[in-house]
Amino acid sequence: MPPPLTRSTTTIILLLLSTTSATIINQYPYQEQDCTNKWIFIRQLPPRFNVDLLTNCSSYPLFNNFCPYLPNHGLGHKTHNKTHSWFRTDPLMLEVIFHHRMLEYPCLTTNPNLATAIYVPYYGGLDSLKYLYGPEVNNSFRHGQDLYHYLSKKDSPDIWDKYMGHDHFLVLSRSAWDFNQPEGNDPPGFGTSFLELPEFYNVTALTSEARAYPWQERAIPYPTSFHPPSLHFLHSWINRVKRSKRSTLMMFAAGGGISANPNIRRSIRLECENVTQLSDEGSGYSNLCEFVDCSNGVCEHDPLKFMRPMLQASFCLQPPGETPTRRSTFDSIIAGCIPVFFEDLTARKQYGWHLPEDQYHEFSVFIPKEEVVFKGLQIVDVLQSIPTNQVRRMRERVIEMLPRVIYRRHGSSLGLKETQDAFDIAVEGTLQRIKSRLDEVASQ
Structure with missing residues (x-):
């Protein structure tokens, strides 16, 4: 505390x-x-x-x-x-x-x-x-x-x-x-x-x-939670992000998803629980999905709980919650983790000054939530189908966006x-x- x-x-x-x-x-x-x-x-x-x-x-x-x-x-x-x-x-x-x-x-x-x-x-x-x-x-x-x-x-x-x-x-x-x-x-x-x-x-x-x-x-x-006081500390963090080994394909940090009613968070949690038990040979990842349970606000003021898993993941899932947007979107960008969106109002239709709308394909992935919830589309399949070179370019673009979404220290x-x-x-x-x-x- x-x-x-x-x-x-x-x-x-x-x-x-x-x-x-x-x-x-x-x-x-x-x-x-x-x-x-x-x-x-x-x-x-x-x-x-x-x-x-x-x-x-x-x-x-x-x-x-x-x-x-x-x-x-x-x-x-x-x-x-x-x-x-x-x-x-x-x-x-x-x-x-x-x-x-x-x-x-x-x-x-x-x-x-x-x-x-x-x-x-x-x-x-x-x-x-x-x-x-x-x-x-x-x-x-x-x-x-x-x-x-x-x-x-x-x-x-x-x-x-x-x-x-x-x-x-x-x-x-x-x-x-x-x-x-x-x-x-x-x-x-x-x-x-x-x-x-x-x-x-x-x-x-x-x-x-x-x-x-x-x-x-x-x-x-x-x-x-990241407010660097100088260029030295900003560049030091960016270098750490670049060096981080991405051993997890995708990660999801959030609460909720336990409702019996169909919704995107429930679909993500179920897929994450099941997919980690599957064979992962040849994918290049030791873990296909990691879920960080942030129920009851346990992550809100403790970035260590989610930042380390984000640094180890290639993609960070950003489904809407009670409202479309999430602070986690900006946490993932700071970690160099490519955000995956499920509806436009989560970010594309929100932060046009900071994340230009016409460039979203360069640093994020969009998967319609209806395809996942009602048509059984597997998120893992979509993300694994993205060529390695494209993933690398997207991560580089995310890191370029990093300084635009932080509030530096006074x-x-x-x-x-x-x-x-x-x-x-x-x-x-x-x-x-x-x-x-x-x-x-x-x-x-």
Whole structure:
């Protein structure tokens, strides 16, 4: 178990996140930075919209106590004392991680009129907990109303009114499906109405998982446990990935799959249990399938449980769960394990900035889940039919994608800052999206 979060740790987090952007710029200088069309202004929100939510980290017993995952600016505790890059990171901390990285962004401005985009440091995923699991569970339609009132009425409303929110963006550390409850639902289902509020229709929302149709949503990678502080540690890991012996054809790390009803996870578990008993002569693998049971969240904050098997496998199976996407997709890329998808919404229709949609055939395999569940297609047969040279090329491509899906550690050395990571790509995509939208609005 990770050590508990101390009062002093909480105090440090709050102090750092409340530090002004100007101070952060002085601490992390960028030389000769061209900020044309890259200037970002950060809205100054009252603590109740962000840092105060961290002090209530143990207030949602039906959810969990997320206090242990706040240290290191949301990266969590180190997995072991000697590591520089591996942390027990919780996906819910994406908002905190992103906020701190924004404070290091080189093109911050204190003049909103010069900004291409306006960042709203609102911890919407954390704030949603009181509506999903806390005392406001019957008032989920109210989620976001206080924030809108503050942005548009109380704090410099001219900033909002200039483009009616078209230039604003924020990060939500949950699936967009958790924020799509229609306002009039009675009784309310699971979720809040944040993304259904007309007032926020113009705001760009970066989420862990986006829906296919709304304009304002864009999916960005889940944070993994790997956050290198320098190029040395990034390259050291990449070299380990390249040297790793792939003795397992495919592996599956997940919970579930025990239902009697036909579904893709059940089919994978059954095939994995049966195929390991078959003869494997001539395949080049000592093991055809390895299953890592991650039931009850035992893998979520312990990357050692699944990272070693991923390093030893050629293919990592990524079926959908309660929602289409999986953090495991990005864990497998970090391990150089070729992801195998079973529906497009798992990744192909989600992470276009980080994993270009037209390149998926270069670094992943797609097998329609209906073919496996209802027509008896064996996943092993599909993967074994892929020529060895093609597998090698796909793995090389996965490793090339690796830096694009990690969130490097805050305060990284300058060399690593020159390599775009998931944060950099998300900000660049957001700036282009907002500029394009503003041009479109201006032409109407």
